[in-house]
Amino acid sequence: MAEHYSSFDRRGWRWLLQRLTAAFLIVVLAFHFMLLHFVNHAAEITFAGSQARMSQVGYFATMLLFLVTATFHGVNGVYNALLNQGLDGTAKRVVLALLVVASAALLLQGTRLALALTGMDVSL
Amino acid sequence: MSQSYDRGLVEDFGRWREFSAGMWAWVLHKFTGWVLIGYLFTHVAVLSTAVYGSSIYTETIRELESLLVVRFLEVGLLAVAVFHILNGVRLLFVDLGMGLDAQDKSFYASLVLTGGIVVASIPTFLGGQV
């Protein structure tokens, strides 16, 4: 087996990033739930309320970072789960490409949504 | 070697009764993870109504929140998120090499804590104007 390995192939960064995003997400996800279910009841959410929150730079930046980290953490988790099941070869490359495209789409739409919630016109 | 018999992976999940704590923790962590990433996509999709105007956004949320099913699904989402968070904390400690001997106890603790938090949150989630 040893000959299959090459030194250009160190994957530790994905493992580390998964942990770092986890640490961030623990705090922000808990905050998100508290704010939008306990402080503000979900049923009472209005555009005006969302706009008021999203207009604060700190909140906006946190939410955007929340989107980026959650997307990475989630999609990387899915990719890992598939690797654990023995995903390999062409199928692996195809899945990776699909996941990257899905992530990019999510990030794009998420950013667009975030801007829309500040009151900006982002309709195409 | 003349011939051999491949028993395949049948015994893996067919033997769930024999799973130990660490295995259950992994199964539940993966399951909740799949739910959460699935929800992230849905969440962004639903909130994207904001792109088409402020009133559609408000109305969509109001309408969804008026459905009892949605309220129950939200409780489920909370359970999933809380477990993923608590077991995630447990896993971070495991990754740091801390408390490995108590990994089973910390899993049970995260289960119990999840249950407690969810039960305590039910009034808030189901209450309010339905």
Add this chain to the structure above:
Amino acid sequence: MSTQLPESERPDADGESTGTSTAQQGRLERKRAGTAERQAREESETAGEVETVPLEVYRYDPDVEGKRRPRFDTFHVPLEQGMTVLDALIYARDEFDPSLTFRHSCRQAICGSDALFINGEQRLGCQAQIADLDHPVKVEPLPHQAVEKDLVVDMEHFYEQMRSVEPYFQGGASEADAAGEEQLQSRENREKIKMSTRCIWCGACQSSCNIAAGDNKYLGPAAINKAYRFAMDEREGEDVKDHRMNVLEQEHGVWRCQTQFSCTDVCPKDIPLTEHIQELKREAVKDNLRFW
């Protein structure tokens, strides 16, 4: 009968010995006592008084018509105090069915040849006490390996993974070695790798690992532990350690471990496998941070 007699058939030397009898007399006496005991036992057996343990054993043999489809055979083995699953299997083979096939050798958890799937858990047959198990005792070959015959599985993949981490000491760079002297290890360092040296290559951990089952390229707990034993050995040079870490840092190396603790739970030598794998992950991250 195998070379080992069950306790009750072994003559009780202390009770038999009389000060005056010669060695020959003693032997004859013991033999007579043994025969009497055996007869008594056989009698009680026919009377159905002997407590037996039902042993459900997985049977498969590609060369025998009726055994091409795996099935379970039940053997009722007379229970002895201190009987292990291996003892029971040996009894079943010697007394009931000589075609019953399983690997075993030392019977004292050192050779690592009798790892079996007993009542849903990977254990050594020689370490599993019948008294500790629920009845019937279900004995199967190790999961996730192809079955050759009965309880014998193909271990080649496991050995291949073990070989891939170069499981041998590669010192040679030290001054001591150059001077033709013994390469001594510090007490602390020995203590650090102590548990990892206990591996007997039985393959129980690999078989218990859900990830190793799904991802065939995953090195697996045993091989990673073996790599740990040498990577953490201070007597090996930096370049050797680098080389070892390089193997472990591959996609199918340490990162695939999902800390399910299955391996640690089943290891018959109580090696903290998960702990070692986790330490190597951190070591790998530290290594890579240095290059950033």
